Amino acid sequence: MALIYHITYRSQWNFAKLRDQYQTDSLATQGFIHCSDKKQILEVANSQFKGEKDLVLLVIDTTLLRSDFHYEALGTSSHFPHIYGPLNLDAIIQVLTFRQDSSGSFNLPANLK
Numbered sequence: 001m002a003l004i005y006h007i008t009y010r011s012q013w014n015f016a017k018l019r020d021q022y023q024t025d026s027l028a029t030q031g032f033i034h035c036s037d038k039k040q041i042l043e044v045a046n047s048q049f050k051g052e053k054d055l056v057l058l059v060i061d062t063t064l065l066r067s068d069f070h071y072e073a074l075g076t077s078s079h080f081p082h083i084y085g086p087l088n089l090d091a092i093i094q095v096l097t098f099r100q101d102s103s104g105s106f107n108l109p110a111n112l113k
Contacts, residue, residue: 001060002061003062004035004036004069005041006057007041007057009052009054022087022092026069032084035060035080037081048049052110064090068084069083096112
């Protein structure tokens with residue numbers, strides 16, 4: 001089981017549950033959903049979501065994805081996973097509340113797979 005991760009707002013997650021699939025604005029504008037490897041989560045969270053509240057971290061089992069995904073360089077030497085299509089909810093094996101600490105930095109949830 002290979003895992004990738006996606007940070008989103010709880011409201012977007014709740015909307016996805018009503019639609020039975022998860023999509024992002026980037027899927028429409030860039031053609032893919034941005035994701036991270038476990039080692040990239042904090043870098044993404046602390047640079048892209050600083051000060052944001054009511055976030056969740058989706059844990060995605062890539063073997064269960066119905067849409068294609070690929071690792072690609074995104075302006076740096078790091079390669080990030082991208083999902084090229086809607087994210088089927090049964091590929092999401094864990095949904096965790098994702099908060100900043102009192103200093104304003106994110107930490108990985110203790111029960112993260």
